[in-house]
Amino acid sequence: MARKKRKTVMADAAVPISAMIDVVFLLIIFFVVTASIDKEVEDEVVILAKAPHGKPMEKKDPRSFIVNIRKEGKTFIAGIEYPMSKITEMLTASAAKWGKEMPIVIRADQNVQHEYVKRVMEAVTNTGLYRVKFNAVVED
Amino acid sequence: MSRKKRKFDVKDAEVPLSAMIDVVFLLLIYFIVSQKPIVEDTLLGMDLPAPGGKPKSDKPMTMLTIDVAKLAKNSDDVYHVNGQPFFFNDLKNFLKQTAENDKDTTIIVNCDPNAKHKKLIRLLDTCQEYGMTKLNLVNDESIKFVPDK
Numbered sequence: 001m002a003r004k005k006r007k008t009v010m011a012d013a014a015v016p017i018s019a020m021i022d023v024v025f026l027l028i029i030f031f032v033v034t035a036s037i038d039k040e041v042e043d044e045v046v047i048l049a050k051a052p053h054g055k056p057m058e059k060k061d062p063r064s065f066i067v068n069i070r071k072e073g074k075t076f077i078a079g080i081e082y083p084m085s086k087i088t089e090m091l092t093a094s095a096a097k098w099g100k101e102m103p104i105v106i107r108a109d110q111n112v113q114h115e116y117v118k119r120v121m122e123a124v125t126n127t128g129l130y131r132v133k134f135n136a137v138v139e140d
Numbered sequence: 141m142s143r144k145k146r147k148f149d150v151k152d153a154e155v156p157l158s159a160m161i162d163v164v165f166l167l168l169i170y171f172i173v174s175q176k177p178i179v180e181d182t183l184l185g186m187d188l189p190a191p192g193g194k195p196k197s198d199k200p201m202t203m204l205t206i207d208v209a210k211l212a213k214n215s216d217d218v219y220h221v222n223g224q225p226f227f228f229n230d231l232k233n234f235l236k237q238t239a240e241n242d243k244d245t246t247i248i249v250n251c252d253p254n255a256k257h258k259k260l261i262r263l264l265d266t267c268q269e270y271g272m273t274k275l276n277l278v279n280d281e282s283i284k285f286v287p288d289k
Contacts, residue, residue: 015156015159016156016159016160019155019156019160020156020159020160020163023160023163023164024163024167027164027167028167031171048181049257049258049261049262050258050261050265051182051184051261051262051264051265051268052265053265053266053268053269054182054183054184054265054268055182055268056180056181056182057180057181057182057183069257072288073287105183108257109257110256110257110258110261111256111257111258112256112257113253113254113255113256113257113285113287113288114208114251114252114253114254114255114256114257114260115253115254115285115287117257117260118251118253118279121277122279131185132185132186133183133184133185134183134184134185134186134260134261134264135181135182135183136181136182136183136184136261136265137179137180137181137182138179138180138181138182139179139180
């Protein structure tokens with residue numbers, strides 16, 4: 001009897017690593033897959049201006065060309081900083097691919113000077129595109 | 141011997157719930173805490189200056205020119221409508237009245253290159269509130285751009 005008891009205690013003390021690891025990996029994979037899609041396009045440093053009367057965006061156009069403008073005027077696309085000449089090139093390439101109706105979304109920081117926004121808009125009009133929208137946040 | 145084996149099998153089949161729940165709750169708490177609050181986005185649109193500088197329609201239209209000036213300490217809230225200074229609240233009332241008379245009034249927005257972007261967004265938001273959609277943005281080349289330090 002004494003031997004038997006010892007053995008059962010040992011069995012209880014074993015850590016069930018395989019089941020735990022299964023759950024942990026499953027959760028991690030789920031969160032990684034769901035979380036990192038939009039973050040690449042949207043610059044976290046940019047603080048958008050508030051527009052309490054704007055209509056909440058229901059659906060994003062998948063063709064949208066998103067340009068982020070930081071407070072100091074630097075332009076970022078998909079997390080990488082580009083000079084204006086490169087942005088013009090990219091706009092031209094995208095316009096050739098998606099057509100002139102392609103929407104351009106300007107995500108400018110609320111405190112950026114208008115000149116930097118103007119430069120992006122000039123690049124847009126020079127490319128022949130015209131659907132420009134400013135991204136803002138609906139908040140009270 | 142056969143009895144012993146059976147007993148071990150039963151012990152092995154037990155699910156170690158406590159450890160698993162520990163891990164699951166830890167992960168859940170981590171992800172909940174690190175999650176961004178959901179912010180509703182909006183898109184405000186306007187017509188850009190055409191490359192040729194020609195107006196888009198030939199119809200006679202009522203026009204309003206609003207200058208968005210640089211935010212200064214003493215004129216924080218001031219916009220100029222057809223040359224006259226308006227505080228933001230007065231501008232709101234004025235736009236409301238204009239929208240009641242004619243929603244199709246074309247508004248030409250002339251933005252100072254030194255003005256903060258939020259000042260322009262606030263104007264666009266107010267126009268959106270009163271349903272005025274004919275907005276044209278023009279560039280004021282007469283004002284010199286001085287970058288912030």
